[in-house]
Each structure stands twice: as structure tokens, then as C-alpha cells.
Amino acid sequence: MLLIRPHGIFTPMTWRNLRPSKPSTYRINMPMTINVSLPTLVLSVALSVPTTLIINHLVNPPPRFAVFDLKGTVQTYSKDLAEQGLDDSTLTLKTRQFSMMLDTVLTRYSHQNKVILLVEPAVIKGAPNVTQPLQKEVSLALSHLPS
Helix, strand or coil: EEECCCCCCCEEEECCCCCCCCCCCCEECCCCCCCCCCHHHHHHHHHHHHHHHHHHHCCCCCCCEEEECCHHHHHHHHHHHHCCCCHHHHHHHHHHHHHHHHHHHHHHHEEEECEEEEEECCCCCCCCCCCCHHHHEEEEEECCCCC
């Protein structure tokens, strides 16, 4: 064990200096105990747990869900393209544009409304269907693209 003197001088502890000769000498590693009563402990836990849960709910709210009919949207667009009788290169270009625009619209909607979009077969009931407004947004965005 070492003794610390006021000016930071360390001296080895021996039987002679076990009792400090000067009152300004301190001992290292003195045990420290904290006494807390049981009601104080119970009250602190009872207050901290609900507070933590409330703050967690406010900071990180549970996810919301919405339904989008992806299969129906792609089938409808494919049928419209097939009726136009386009050549393969134009058909490939329009399909790629549709795919990119659909992905952009779905991602934007999901981020802006803080929802998780699910395909229609994955949901039995309870989630709002946002297919119609998003299909209109995709068709509006595609109409602004150069032909």
C-alpha cells in the first residue's frame, strides 16, 4: 500500500508509517458505502421505468403500415404498353422509366408519411390502401418525362 502526501509524493507503507505522523497524509483505496433505504429505491425504479418507456415511445414511435397493390399496378402499366404497339427498344426504355419512377414515388411516400409499404397479399386487413393516389402520382410523373 502507498501513502500519498499532499504534494504528490508517494512513499512505501511500512509498519512505522502505518499511522501517519502528519495529519495531512491520506490513505488510498478506502472503502466507501452508500446507504439507500428500500422505499427510496422502490420509488426511483417506479419512476424511472415509466419515464423511460414514455420517452422511448416519443423518440421512436411504433411503425405504421400501408398497402400498395404492386402487382396490379405493374400489370395495368404492362397492358397499356402492350396496347401501344411499341418496338422493343422503346418498350424497354418505358419499362425502365416506369420502374425507376415507381420506386421513387414509393420511397418518397414512405419517408414523408413515415409508413412501411406492404404488398396487398401480405395484409389481411387493418392497413390503409394507398394504391390509387400513388398510381396517379406515378402516371403524372411519367407524363412529364420526354417521350
